[in-house]
Amino acid sequence: MDAKIDFSTYSFQELLEAKSTIDKQEYPERAQEIEELIAKHQQKQTKDQQAEEKLIVREGHAKFHGDAKEYFSIWIVNLLLTIVTLGIYSAWAKVRNNRYMYSNTEIDGHRFSYLADPIQILKGRVIAIGLFAIYYFTASSSPFAVAIMFVALFFATPFLVCQSLKFRMKVTAYRNVRFSFKGQYGRALLVFCIYPALSVFTLYLAFPWVLKKMDEFVIDNTQFGDKSFCSLLSGGSYFAAGLLSVLIAIPFTFVPLFLLGAFEPETAKTAEAGTSYLVTLGTMFSYLLVYTIASSFYQASIRNHIFGSTKLVDVAKFESSLDFVNLAWINLSNLLALILTLGFAMPWTQIRKMNYLCDNTKVSILEGADSVMSSPDGDSNAIGDEVSDAFDLDIALG
Amino acid sequence: MYTATLYLTGSSKSLPVLLNIDSREFLIVKDESSNQVITQVAFNTLKTHSKLGNLPREVHLPDNQALHIDACEAVDNWLFRSTSGKLYKLESNFRFILTSILLVPLCLVGIFKFVLPAMAIHFADLVPEYATELASNNTMLALNKSVLDPSELPENKQQYYINRWQQMVTQLPVDHHTFQFQFKKSEYFGANAFALPNGTIVVTDDLVELLDGQDSLLAAIILHEIGHVVEKHSMRFIAESIISSLAIDYLIGDLGGTIEVFAGVSNTIVQNQFSQDLEWEADNFSLKNIHLVGYSPKDFATAMQKLSEQSKDSNQLDALLHSHPLTKQRIDNAMNFNSSKKQN
Numbered sequence: 001m002d003a004k005i006d007f008s009t010y011s012f013q014e015l016l017e018a019k020s021t022i023d024k025q026e027y028p029e030r031a032q033e034i035e036e037l038i039a040k041h042q043q044k045q046t047k048d049q050q051a052e053e054k055l056i057v058r059e060g061h062a063k064f065h066g067d068a069k070e071y072f073s074i075w076i077v078n079l080l081l082t083i084v085t086l087g088i089y090s091a092w093a094k095v096r097n098n099r100y101m102y103s104n105t106e107i108d109g110h111r112f113s114y115l116a117d118p119i120q121i122l123k124g125r126v127i128a129i130g131l132f133a134i135y136y137f138t139a140s141s142s143p144f145a146v147a148i149m150f151v152a153l154f155f156a157t158p159f160l161v162c163q164s165l166k167f168r169m170k171v172t173a174y175r176n177v178r179f180s181f182k183g184q185y186g187r188a189l190l191v192f193c194i195y196p197a198l199s200v201f202t203l204y205l206a207f208p209w210v211l212k213k214m215d216e217f218v219i220d221n222t223q224f225g226d227k228s229f230c231s232l233l234s235g236g237s238y239f240a241a242g243l244l245s246v247l248i249a250i251p252f253t254f255v256p257l258f259l260l261g262a263f264e265p266e267t268a269k270t271a272e273a274g275t276s277y278l279v280t281l282g283t284m285f286s287y288l289l290v291y292t293i294a295s296s297f298y299q300a301s302i303r304n305h306i307f308g309s310t311k312l313v314d315v316a317k318f319e320s321s322l323d324f325v326n327l328a329w330i331n332l333s334n335l336l337a338l339i340l341t342l343g344f345a346m347p348w349t350q351i352r353k354m355n356y357l358c359d360n361t362k363v364s365i366l367e368g369a370d371s372v373m374s375s376p377d378g379d380s381n382a383i384g385d386e387v388s389d390a391f392d393l394d395i396a397l398g
Numbered sequence: 399m400y401t402a403t404l405y406l407t408g409s410s411k412s413l414p415v416l417l418n419i420d421s422r423e424f425l426i427v428k429d430e431s432s433n434q435v436i437t438q439v440a441f442n443t444l445k446t447h448s449k450l451g452n453l454p455r456e457v458h459l460p461d462n463q464a465l466h467i468d469a470c471e472a473v474d475n476w477l478f479r480s481t482s483g484k485l486y487k488l489e490s491n492f493r494f495i496l497t498s499i500l501l502v503p504l505c506l507v508g509i510f511k512f513v514l515p516a517m518a519i520h521f522a523d524l525v526p527e528y529a530t531e532l533a534s535n536n537t538m539l540a541l542n543k544s545v546l547d548p549s550e551l552p553e554n555k556q557q558y559y560i561n562r563w564q565q566m567v568t569q570l571p572v573d574h575h576t577f578q579f580q581f582k583k584s585e586y587f588g589a590n591a592f593a594l595p596n597g598t599i600v601v602t603d604d605l606v607e608l609l610d611g612q613d614s615l616l617a618a619i620i621l622h623e624i625g626h627v628v629e630k631h632s633m634r635f636i637a638e639s640i641i642s643s644l645a646i647d648y649l650i651g652d653l654g655g656t657i658e659v660f661a662g663v664s665n666t667i668v669q670n671q672f673s674q675d676l677e678w679e680a681d682n683f684s685l686k687n688i689h690l691v692g693y694s695p696k697d698f699a700t701a702m703q704k705l706s707e708q709s710k711d712s713n714q715l716d717a718l719l720h721s722h723p724l725t726k727q728r729i730d731n732a733m734n735f736n737s738s739k740k741q742n
Contacts, residue, residue, distance in 0.1 A: 070451045077489045080498040082648075083505045090648050096450060096485075103453045110403070110412065111466065113456060129644055136640045142536035175412055176405030176464040225410060284663065315410075342503070343664075372410035390644060 007033055012041045056317070058108060058365045064351075064358040066104040072347040074100055091122035101350070102172065105358065108365050115178070116171040116382065124386030132390040153391070158188030160391075163384020169222060170380045177374045183221035191217045208242035209235050215302075219310055225372040231310040241301040249294040252286070292335060296328035307361065314368030321360045330356055402427075402454075402467040404436065417467065419476045427465070437463075446477050449486040509645075510668060514638055515675065522633035530633070534596035541600075542582075549581035551603055556581050559606070562613060563599075563620055566691045570621075572628050579620075581606065589705060593623040595632040608704060617691055618684055618698035619705075625683025631676045638672045674723045681728055685735040699732035 007030070010018065015038050024031045078093035095118045102114035135153075138145045162183045169179040195210040212233050219231040300322040307320035334349035399416040404427055406412065415436065418426035425439045439459050447456040454466040455477055467473050488494050549556065560579045567574040576597035584590075589604040599620065609615045626632070646665050685695045706725040722728075 067452075073495045074451060074489045076495060076498040076502060077485075080502050080505070083502060083509070087645065087648060099447070099450055100453070103450070103456070111454060125648070132644060133640050137636060142533060144536055144540070175410040176462075177410045288663070344499075370409075370411050374408050374410075389647065 005030065007037055010037070012038070012045075015041065055367045056364045057367055057369065060108060060363060060365075062358040062361040062363060063106040064104055064354045065106060066101065066351045066354060068348045068351045071100055071351055075347040087125075088122065091118040091125060094118070094121055101354065105354070107174070107363050108369070110175050113173040114171060115173055116167075120382040121386065124382035124384075125390075127383050128386040128390040131387055135391075154193055155189070158185055158192050160384050160388045161192055162188050163380070164388040165218065165222075166380040167382050167385040174224065175372070177225040177372050180223045180375060181221055182223060183217060187217060208238035211242070211302075212238040215306060219306070223375065224312055224315065225374045227313050227315050227368070227372050229310060229312050231306065233306065233309055237305040238302065241298050241305070244301070245294040245298040248297050249290050252290040252293055288335060289332070292331050293328050296331050297324045300324045300327045315366055315372060316369065317364040317366065319362040319364070321362070322357075323360075326356070399428075400467060400470060400473050401430070402465050405464040405466070407462045415465075417465075417473070419473065422476075444477075446481075448481070449474065449478055449483050451489070510642065510671075514641055515634070515672070517641070518634040518637040519630075521637040522630035525630075525633045530595045533632075534594035534598060537594055538598065538600075545586035546582040546584050546600070548583065549603055550583050551581050551606060555606070559601075559616070563617070566617060566620070567624070569690050570624070570687055571690075572624065576627065577624065591619055591623050593626045595627065595630065597627050599623045599627070609701065614693040614697040615701035615704065617693055618688060618701045621684035621687055621691070622680045622698075625680035626676070628683065629676075629679055631680065635672060635676060639669055642668050642672070677722050677728075678731075681723075681731060682735075685732055695732045695735040699729045702729045702732065 007015065007018070015034055019031070019034050019038060022031050022034065074096060078089070078096055082088075082090045082093045095114065095116055098114045098116070102112040105112050135149055139149060162181070162185060165181040165183060169181040172179045191210075191213045195213055196207070199206045199210050212235055216231055216233055219229050219233075222229045301324070303322055304320045307318040311317050330353060334345075334353065337345035337349055399418060402415050402417050403412050404415040414430040416428045416430050416433070418428065420426075423441050425441065425444065427436045427439070428434060429436055437459070443460045445458040449455070452469050454468055455473060457465040457467060457477065459465065467477075559581075563579050564574075564577070567577050578598045580598060580600050581603060582600050583603045587602050587604075589602060589608045591599065591601045591605055593599045601616075601620075605619070606616070609619075643665050646661055646668065681698070684698055688695055688698060702725055706729075
């Protein structure tokens, strides 16, 4: 108990933790020592920050040049070609749509490039469809095979996540330098499978922390040429965002349910199928409403947090200033537009969202931006990405 | 002279440049400020990304340098002289865009409504018998472990109905050896009956109690289930679900978030549509054949009526996902079937 603890080896996070847990009455000297060390760390941080600010060469917002009318024309023509070729053309359509979005995104006067090869995507899709068909067919024929499939998918998920990110990064370039992803299976298994499974035992209370680990894994393993992204995410922000999203969802869940409840006795009496259809529609719509509002809140706060605490070492710092109300409005009205136009508003909704995201993304260019070296191309193909898509593994930050 | 950005080999270095395309064979790249020639590249060594919208034209030079050239007509004419650029032409052709707006929904409806179900019929025929048998046995096993309990109906009543139905099947234009009847008690299903693809038809105790003594009504429902088996609905539905969910995913599911939700909802609606079509087919099978066993479509209507009075929302599955057509329409269908028969 009395052994001397060497706090100087503690990280800043650990010191903060130690401060909050230490019994000040019993160990005044230790508490004092921790306080001093924390102060030192804070001084160092402000110094680092000042030094960094000197390194900032330029600052500016991301710009999006996409035009809804132009994109609609491209999208609808490619959609028709996809349909009349019974899906074969979909790989080319994907490349064209993505190219349009990437190449219209500009940071610091330079645009992104999307470099995927349609043939690779097509190959990936053929394999993905085969696997999905086997999965679906087996799952519907034998409930016991489902269990086996489930285990297989559990262990395949981290692999697919890594492959998918590898591909997506590799086909993204900026200033003629490609991005890359260095994540490994073992760590991905821990972060995407084991942690979420374990969080069940905390009744999902620890889930925000799991989400933080996932985002950290994705960011810290991403590289731009020879430069690494580096994040300093805080668990607190994830817990706050998660908790508040749930709190927001509660009134939005119960108010519509309560209103629907008023219809219930009537339905029971008349057994009029039309009314119950209304209830179904109402339930579905209120679910969409709740989901969109709560997820907008989460998305806004987590994106702001991630951008604010992520650096591309020597190259850039980021800032995101999404506003929950604006984002929720955009997401909700986009959803409504999609429903009312039976999907035809898709290009318009994407352009609108991208405009909003870019308008609220600030990038500070650091001194090293001109001297990023491209790193050798790693091996990567589209199979993992397409299979992840087919199995609906959602791979996105925040 | 046209403006562009030149990206140098191997790093993020770039510089603004001016392009001279006076020669048809050579692209001359000059520094913007000093006007000094940086490089001169032969046209046939350039790798140019296809023309897309008004994007800066992306050109890769042989030594891994890249040019982003601001789009303009002269540059386009020079760069894309040997490629047809058909896609770009279609994407900027007003009439073709209008045509697409009309054809996309038409084709989608055609595919989902006719092509896919037709393909599914072929698929169902291809499924070997042992696969159907395996699937049915496993499903039954799982249901027995989860939502089905042994029947509590008296033995003699069970035997009475089984005999009646076995005899009824022999009067139908189907292979009557396939069919097997079982009774199960189930709170989950309520008053209901369902068929497995191998011809096992399960009737719940609640259904028998609801319609007890009214052989004609039970027969109408059993005929509906036989319709599912004869027309291989399980396998057809599986095929339809696989293809439609993939198609929807690939058509609209590319960019997460709200769109994912939209894709999910569309998928549910489309699948329910398939399921409803199959229910109609089974209904009509029952109505078409019911006179062969000595009853009339009216009995089917009455059975539906009784079921709807009893079950409604007690079956959560039905209330949330409308996999079945509205009962009122099904009753109307049966009544109309009746009258049209009489007229003939």
